[in-house]
Amino acid sequence: MAHISAASGMVVIGNWLYVVADDELHLGVFDLASPNAGRLVRLLEGVLPDGHAERKAAKPDFEVLVRLPAFPAHPHGALLALGSGSRPNRRSAACLPLDASGRIAGKPRAVDLSPFYVPLEGTFPDLNIEGAVVVEDQLVLLQRGGKSRPPGGLAYFPLSRFFDAINADGPIAGGTVPSQVRHVDLGSIEGATLAFTDGAALPDGRLVFTAVAENTLDSYLDGPCLAAVVGILDRHGHVQSMQRLEPTAKVEGVHAVLAQDHLELMLVTDADDAAIPANLLTVQMPLQ
Numbered sequence: 001m002a003h004i005s006a007a008s009g010m011v012v013i014g015n016w017l018y019v020v021a022d023d024e025l026h027l028g029v030f031d032l033a034s035p036n037a038g039r040l041v042r043l044l045e046g047v048l049p050d051g052h053a054e055r056k057a058a059k060p061d062f063e064v065l066v067r068l069p070a071f072p073a074h075p076h077g078a079l080l081a082l083g084s085g086s087r088p089n090r091r092s093a094a095c096l097p098l099d100a101s102g103r104i105a106g107k108p109r110a111v112d113l114s115p116f117y118v119p120l121e122g123t124f125p126d127l128n129i130e131g132a133v134v135v136e137d138q139l140v141l142l143q144r145g146g147k148s149r150p151p152g153g154l155a156y157f158p159l160s161r162f163f164d165a166i167n168a169d170g171p172i173a174g175g176t177v178p179s180q181v182r183h184v185d186l187g188s189i190e191g192a193t194l195a196f197t198d199g200a201a202l203p204d205g206r207l208v209f210t211a212v213a214e215n216t217l218d219s220y221l222d223g224p225c226l227a228a229v230v231g232i233l234d235r236h237g238h239v240q241s242m243q244r245l246e247p248t249a250k251v252e253g254v255h256a257v258l259a260q261d262h263l264e265l266m267l268v269t270d271a272d273d274a275a276i277p278a279n280l281l282t283v284q285m286p287l288q
Contacts, residue, residue, distance in 0.1 A: 092112065093111035134159065141157065269281065
């Protein structure tokens with residue numbers, strides 16, 4: 001039986017639910033139409049230590065999962081799991097090709113994200129990428145932000161550069177600076193800064209986001225989750241609406257479907273405890 005204890009990002013394609021965990025080397029694959037257990041698909045080779053501190057230091061920190069559109073190397077698109085970039089060993093990604101039905105159709109390919117993350121460190125000194133969405137021909141990375149660092153933000157990169165990185169046999173030549181950066185201040189709750197944990201694109205270019213207020217001063221260390229919200233950013237990165245989740249759960253993955261007057265949301269949680277499986281939540285969010 002497969003379970004994910006620290007879900008960090010999710011993608012839903014039909015009945016297939018794909019989930020990454022920040023303390024694993026695998027992708028969780030679940031069939032939403034079946035009561036059977038899910039399975040694990042390896043993303044990177046190797047074995048992580050069992051001890052919490054040792055595992056935290058060694059993990060690639062897959063915080064992000066995004067579905068890429070079709071491109072020549074993968075005519076049906078692909079899944080891309082991205083490390084957070086919060087440490088030098090967290091600048092890797094893994095790309096999995098998909099078939100026409102949205103199923104995984106091949107082995108993962110490791111991708112070096114250093115050409116993207118190193119230039120970003122000048123803009124976000126405490127780099128910690130928590131989400132990614134595709135908007136037209138751009139891949140938008142969501143920077144977490146937090147209490148002791150600048151507000152979070154959005155970094156826009158040409159999708160074509162990520163396709164180049166996936167196709168390359170080694171690191172792509174030269175750095176890749178974002179085509180645009182937008183800083184986003186989500187405010188705070190109970191004295192703790194709200195920080196991005198994931199995002200999903202709507203058809204009209206707006207972004208649905210999840211954020212939590214975590215009592216920690218460091219992007220490396222976890223802290224108690226004091227509050228969680230779901231919100232919408234307009235096409236210019238401005239907060240359009242935001243609603244607090246009750247009861248509080250540390251949500252780190254979101255899938256959004258736009259209905260006539262509301263959003264149909266699926267959320268996954270991270271309890272920061274390997275003994276506690278992640279929860280899959282369904283929420284309706286009225287459009288304001």
